[in-house]
Amino acid sequence: MHDITVRQMAFEFPEEMDPVVIPGEPEESYGIVAVSLLLPYLEPYMIRTMKLAKKEITDPELVKDLEAFNGQEGQHFRQHIRCNDAIRNWGEFPGLRALEEELDADYRRFSETKSLRWNLAYAEGFEAFISATAIGTFEIGVLRDMHPVMDQFLSWHLIEELEQHTVTFDVFSQIVGSYPYRLLVGTWGQWHMLRWLGRTAKYLMSADPRMETEFGGAAGAKERNRTLSRRAMKHQLPRILKTYLPWYTPHDYSMTGDLKQMAADYTEMAVHTS
Numbered sequence: 001m002h003d004i005t006v007r008q009m010a011f012e013f014p015e016e017m018d019p020v021v022i023p024g025e026p027e028e029s030y031g032i033v034a035v036s037l038l039l040p041y042l043e044p045y046m047i048r049t050m051k052l053a054k055k056e057i058t059d060p061e062l063v064k065d066l067e068a069f070n071g072q073e074g075q076h077f078r079q080h081i082r083c084n085d086a087i088r089n090w091g092e093f094p095g096l097r098a099l100e101e102e103l104d105a106d107y108r109r110f111s112e113t114k115s116l117r118w119n120l121a122y123a124e125g126f127e128a129f130i131s132a133t134a135i136g137t138f139e140i141g142v143l144r145d146m147h148p149v150m151d152q153f154l155s156w157h158l159i160e161e162l163e164q165h166t167v168t169f170d171v172f173s174q175i176v177g178s179y180p181y182r183l184l185v186g187t188w189g190q191w192h193m194l195r196w197l198g199r200t201a202k203y204l205m206s207a208d209p210r211m212e213t214e215f216g217g218a219a220g221a222k223e224r225n226r227t228l229s230r231r232a233m234k235h236q237l238p239r240i241l242k243t244y245l246p247w248y249t250p251h252d253y254s255m256t257g258d259l260k261q262m263a264a265d266y267t268e269m270a271v272h273t274s
């Protein structure tokens with residue numbers, strides 16, 4: 001059993017929040033906002049999948065981890081709803097409704113028509129990707145440049161992703177255990193998720209007139225995207241690629257002392273823990 005703490009937090013989101021959460025960095029900001037918009041649909045899907053998996057798990061310690069995983073996921077998507085409401089209150093993004101309805105329909109269809117093994121492979125593909133990304137994000141220190149409440153909020157979320165990072169892998173391994181299947185469905189799931197994120201971020205930027213008036217138009221975007229690509233190639237892509245290897249296991253990673261201290265700090269900040 002792993003140290004997975006379910007924390008009920010009380011982040012103080014403003015009534016309205018500028019979606020450019022990293023000053024001067026609209027591409028990165030809208031990518032982060034797109035992830036926040038994704039999670040109120042993805043995480044309930046993950047919870048549904050893991051509840052079904054629980055019926056087939058025989059290891060009582062893994063059952064406890066699974067229950068804590070679902071507890072954390074439930075807190076995550078509720079906080080993202082609050083964050084997303086603050087961003088929607090800032091400006092008009094009428095095209096979001098269609099994008100979100102499409103995503104909601106996809107995850108409901110996966111739950112209703114796909115097998116448990118398929119949904120577990122999708123879930124593990126996401127968790128492997130987000131855990132690798134979280135490690136790189138903390139290494140870069142990008143969250144420190146954000147709006148303070150977003151820094152605090154996203155740091156909490158990513159810390160909890162690292163606490164729970166072995167659960168979907170262990171559940172998949174016990175119920176399915178096929179490396180080729182994990183790779184096939186997991187990478188498709190990452191494509192599905194990243195495609196939606198890219199379309200959503202692109203729409204959000206197209207709806208923000210500041211892309212031309214304040215952020216340098218196409219020339220500014222080209223330079224910023226070059227910097228983002230170099231950073232991803234150095235800090236995140238190598239970790240993501242390792243998750244595709246046959247011998248990959250998230251158990252090879254453990255949180256550093258600094259991250260453990262951050263987790264302890266969030267436990268102290270929490271309204272309630274379990």
